[in-house]
Amino acid sequence: MRNVLFIISGPSGAGKGTLVKGLMEKRPDLFLSVSVTTRSPRPGEKEGEAYYFVTKEEFERRIADGEFLEYNNHFENYYGTRLADVKRELKKHSVILEIEPCGGFKAAERVKRAGEYAVVLIMITPPSLLALEERIRHRGKETEEQMRERRERVAFELAQAEKYDYTILNDDLETATAELIAIVDKETNKD
Ligand code: 5GP
Numbered sequence: 001m002r003n004v005l006f007i008i009s010g011p012s013g014a015g016k017g018t019l020v021k022g023l024m025e026k027r028p029d030l031f032l033s034v035s036v037t038t039r040s041p042r043p044g045e046k047e048g049e050a051y052y053f054v055t056k057e058e059f060e061r062r063i064a065d066g067e068f069l070e071y072n073n074h075f076e077n078y079y080g081t082r083l084a085d086v087k088r089e090l091k092k093h094s095v096i097l098e099i100e101p102c103g104g105f106k107a108a109e110r111v112k113r114a115g116e117y118a119v120v121l122i123m124i125t126p127p128s129l130l131a132l133e134e135r136i137r138h139r140g141k142e143t144e145e146q147m148r149e150r151r152e153r154v155a156f157e158l159a160q161a162e163k164y165d166y167t168i169l170n171d172d173l174e175t176a177t178a179e180l181i182a183i184v185d186k187e188t189n190k191d
Contacts, residue, residue, distance in 0.1 A: 010124030127171035
């Protein structure tokens with residue numbers, strides 16, 4: 001067994017969250033990192049579970065303090081991964097970061113450079129862009145402009161898949177979850 005930093009990305013609406021939940025049920029030994037964000041909590045999101053919610057000023061202070069392994073400004077909000085959490089937890093078990101590709105590459109770079117832990121990048125893709133748009137439309141009250149920005153963002157994120165170690169097509173939830181678990185099992189079982 002080895003401790004691996006898994007970076008899981010995919011456009012919002014691709015079903016990342018559900019797949020990761022399925023993975024965590026099967027592999028409760030993994031640590032799912034909780035990010036810090038300046039965006040407002042969505043209904044049902046609890047402090048310290050979905051995210052640590054902070055103000056922009058607080059986030060910027062933390063950037064200056066070097067708190068983050070990586071951070072990014074995404075849809076006008078900051079999102080960041082706490083370095084101390086990842087360092088502490090990687091000593092004990094594998095760690096999952098559910099983050100977008102720019103931050104993912106930064107985190108991967110830094111951890112690989114330190115040379116102590118393996119990094120595995122996994123991209124989750126939606127079955128079709130049309131299906132993705134449907135899901136996003138159902139989810140919220142997005143304006144046409146916001147939808148256009150999202151579409152560009154999705155195209156950008158999917159274009160990063162070739163730099164990922166694995167890509168999982170999420171057209172069937174059960175199959176995709178099984179695939180994710182198999183990848184994690186395989187990678188953590190290496191010496
Ligand atoms: P949401 O606002 O829908 O929860 O997340 C928006 C995007 O931010 C998602 O693509 C999510 O993976 C990404 N994200 C969440 N936490 C982090 C983080 O700590 N760092 C980076 N770079 N992206 C994050």
